[in-house]
Amino acid sequence: MSNLSPETIESLKETLKQEGYKLTPQRRAILNGIIKSEGSHLTAEELYDLVKSDCPEIGLATVYRTIQLLEEMNVIRKLDLDDGCSRYELIHEDENHQHHHLICNRCGKVLEVQGDLLDELEAIVEKKYNFKVEDHSLKFYGVCDKCLDK
Known part of the structure; x- marks a missing residue:
């Protein structure tokens, strides 16, 4: 199936x-x-x-x-x-860029951040550095909710 x-x-x-x-x-x-x-x-x-x-x-x-x-x-x-x-x-067809990830430093769990929150920053970078951004990758490191509760 x-x-x-x-x-x-x-x-x-x-x-x-x-x-x-x-x-x-x-x-x-x-x-x-x-x-x-x-x-x-x-x-x-x-x-x-x-x-x-x-x-x-x-x-x-x-x-x-x-x-x-x-x-x-x-x-x-x-x-x-x-x-x-x-x-x-x-890779989803509707994604212009890689989505972002949250990585727990304790248990290693990886969560996906939905939505691209960097469009505004990307426009600033493109203009300031005269650089065409084609993709970006962002990882946040921290502690997930389950590990915080322990």
Whole structure:
């Protein structure tokens, strides 16, 4: 059973086809895993563990190759949350920039900040430095509500 909408599947199939690839059952399982775990910022190994239950024949190398392919196609992006791991998240078509993250220094929990709060600052930077900003990344480090309550 697929978690991808028919429109998303068709769009991905078309994009893959244009690039000379097929949406194989393994690639579909990996995409479903990324979608199912949205907001979890999984590593390739964590994604492999998640997908393996639905697709036992899949190999870790296939997960790595598919992640690389999806990244090249701008379906997902690599995140660096300063924990020494490469993590991945979906790119939403309506996002102009990466969304921002709150990272708990105690438990490592990562929360996504909804909405881009830097539009005004970005305009100031562009004007002051005559620099066209194409993207930005912002991370806040602190203590989450659960850790504060302890």
